[in-house]
Amino acid sequence: MLKSIGCGEVRAEHAGAQVTLAGWVHRRRDHGGLIFLDLRDSTGLVQVVAFPEDAGFATAESVRSEYVVQVQGEVARRKEGTENADLPTGEIEVRVASLRVLNEAETPPFPVNQDTEVAESTRLRYRYLDLRRERMQRNIRLRHRVVHLIRNFMSSRDFIEVETPVLGLATPEGARDYLVPSRVHPGSFYALPQSPQQWKQLLMVAGVDRYFQIARCYRDEDLRADRQPEFTQLDLEMAFVEQEDILRLTEDLYQHLAAEVGGFTVPAEFPRLTYAECMERFGSDKPDLRYGMEITDLTNDVRGTEFQVFTRVIEDGGRIRAIAVQGGADISRRGLDALTEVARENGASGLVWVQFTGEGPLDGITADDIKTPVSRFFSPEDLAGLGAACGAKRGDLLLIAAGADAMTSRVLDVLRRQLAEERGLADPDTLSFLFVTEFPMFEYDEDHERWSAVHHLFTSPFTDDLGIVESDPGAVRSHAYDLVCNGQEVASGSIRIHSRDVQMSVLRALGLSMDEAMLKFGHMLEAFTYGAPPHGGIAPGIDRTVALFARERDIREVIAFPKTKTASDLLMGAPAAVTAEQLKEVHVDLNAAAREHLAKQASEDEVEA
Ligand code: ASP
Numbered sequence: 091m092l093k094s095i096g097c098g099e100v101r102a103e104h105a106g107a108q109v110t111l112a113g114w115v116h117r118r119r120d121h122g123g124l125i126f127l128d129l130r131d132s133t134g135l136v137q138v139v140a141f142p143e144d145a146g147f148a149t150a151e152s153v154r155s156e157y158v159v160q161v162q163g164e165v166a167r168r169k170e171g172t173e174n175a176d177l178p179t180g181e182i183e184v185r186v187a188s189l190r191v192l193n194e195a196e197t198p199p200f201p202v203n204q205d206t207e208v209a210e211s212t213r214l215r216y217r218y219l220d221l222r223r224e225r226m227q228r229n230i231r232l233r234h235r236v237v238h239l240i241r242n243f244m245s246s247r248d249f250i251e252v253e254t255p256v257l258g259l260a261t262p263e264g265a266r267d268y269l270v271p272s273r274v275h276p277g278s279f280y281a282l283p284q285s286p287q288q289w290k291q292l293l294m295v296a297g298v299d300r301y302f303q304i305a306r307c308y309r310d311e312d313l314r315a316d317r318q319p320e321f322t323q324l325d326l327e328m329a330f331v332e333q334e335d336i337l338r339l340t341e342d343l344y345q346h347l348a349a350e351v352g353g354f355t356v357p358a359e360f361p362r363l364t365y366a367e368c369m370e371r372f373g374s375d376k377p378d379l380r381y382g383m384e385i386t387d388l389t390n391d392v393r394g395t396e397f398q399v400f401t402r403v404i405e406d407g408g409r410i411r412a413i414a415v416q417g418g419a420d421i422s423r424r425g426l427d428a429l430t431e432v433a434r435e436n437g438a439s440g441l442v443w444v445q446f447t448g449e450g451p452l453d454g455i456t457a458d459d460i461k462t463p464v465s466r467f468f469s470p471e472d473l474a475g476l477g478a479a480c481g482a483k484r485g486d487l488l489l490i491a492a493g494a495d496a497m498t499s500r501v502l503d504v505l506r507r508q509l510a511e512e513r514g515l516a517d518p519d520t521l522s523f524l525f526v527t528e529f530p531m532f533e534y535d536e537d538h539e540r541w542s543a544v545h546h547l548f549t550s551p552f553t554d555d556l557g558i559v560e561s562d563p564g565a566v567r568s569h570a571y572d573l574v575c576n577g578q579e580v581a582s583g584s585i586r587i588h589s590r591d592v593q594m595s596v597l598r599a600l601g602l603s604m605d606e607a608m609l610k611f612g613h614m615l616e617a618f619t620y621g622a623p624p625h626g627g628i629a630p631g632i633d634r635t636v637a638l639f640a641r642e643r644d645i646r647e648v649i650a651f652p653k654t655k656t657a658s659d660l661l662m663g664a665p666a667a668v669t670a671e672q673l674k675e676v677h678v679d680l681n682a683a684a685r686e687h688l689a690k691q692a693s694e695d696e697v698e699a
Contacts, residue, residue: 093110093111093112094111095110097129097135098134098136098178099133100184108163109162109163111160111162111184112160112192113129113158114156115156116202124142125139126139129184134177137179139186145188146161156222158195160192164185203223205223205225211660214660216661217651228640229647230650232351232639233632236347236351236639237632240632241304243343244343247339250300250301256306260284261284261285261286263284263285263287264284264543267282268282268310269281271676271678272676283305284307285323288548288613290303290325292617294625295621295623299330302324302325302327303324304325306320307320307321307322308320319657320653321632322631323631324635325627325629327626332626333569335626336571337525340573341523343630344521348639353519355519363377363525372385372503372506373385373503374577376572377524378577380516380517380520381510383415383506383509385413385498388490389404389410389411391410392404395472396468408492408494410491411502412480412502413506415487416485417513419446429505432501437501438492438493438498442491443489445460446477446486449483450483450484455474460473521575523575524573529568529570531549541600547597549585550585550587551566551567551568551587552568556595566599570582570583571584582629585624586626588618588622589622593611593614594615597611
């Protein structure tokens, strides 16, 4: 080794010892004839000092930030009053006996030794420098720790890790596939797995019983902010289980991770809410339970009132739903207009607000203490009644949306989250886990005019609903469940179909003919006829999980080499054109549009150069 100890490992007990250190120059300070270097390696920072009479002094004067150096010297206690309590090595420094430059460094495009804002594209273009920064070092080390804890936990519960192919046949997880052309089978393509779904189910048929894998998944989606074309799941599957077994295992795992990582409050038991209940109470299937503002149905309270906007909606089969915002009576008119605009953007024709000023309960509140644009249609008692139904007091605000369930859910969910954010209601030290269960099996896809699976087509419908899978798909409940935390989906899973007949029925409900079913899923249908055990599983997202524990919002902060929102790798320059020879080998011809695009790109690159 070029070093005898890590920079961050030197302590007062080493005083008097000779050490050899190697690392990067984090910072250099000239103190008139005295030079201090903060030296950094993966273990941390240590202060190195060179006096003019030291052999390494001239070199110390010449080094700059991010030079790689080797220092040999004696550990000495720092003078009293110059210790740095913020650093584990703050009691000591290393007096230079010799200093050797192992490699020079250009001035980095952004400071590595500070947590400054740097443009995303610059960070990704020079990711190896970005990763040197403290925050990223912390995050990738935390990621390693979390994955390590997961592997040990799964092993301790008798799961075995099995690797499944990356070159395979498409799995219907709902996204577009990444395709890989085959050289030896002209015109045929592999698909990169959207998840190891089919492989893990086949492992259950194979008698593995308890499988897991830290698996990379690939989905060619139009990228939203928090999506990556490739991401990592803890993929797991168990045979001979029911839904509650999977939920309990997942709950145990996350309790264990939270306890080991530390610093967070998690619920002693993760609540289990049905999809219907979540939509009713929070307007969302991934509610943030760290704060209240639950939705109340006011339809019956306003039925028969003068306000035609409400009565007409009710006649049309819609509902009147509201949230109470604690302390919201102080929101300005402009603030209320902005909230109304948010409601409009999400499909509402308007938003009715009622502010109850003053303090105390709503009983006996007079018109003077109620601000609302609908005062003409409701008496103060009526309004107080609506407020009380939502749990409001004086000082609070009522936001009321009227219309179809899907729209009012969306509007009130967005408002609830926005207000919680603006008013700082979500405790950053709480991880509010819950399970959402009983997802509908199918949803109608308006664009393609057919039913599609909400989770995926291997999910088991409720036994009670098997009779209506094909006749009334919209009413079929499924054994699909999500683990949700702080308003985000962390894991999805389901109890699977293990009967060929049920699988065929689901495929028919999705509009597949017998021929198509055999072509795409014949191998699964066949496997089910050879004694497939009842089975189920779940797949927590590793990136999302680590981001939660790292208190990062964006999963890119916990991925060593993430891609941009347009799925580009700015460091390596992928995706990129390949040679004509390579295309020929895999029997691929570019069409005119692709050739044009490449030509345009080449000329742009030339201009830049
Ligand atoms: N394969 C599923 C997914 O990636 C997870 C599961 O059902 O276990 O969403």
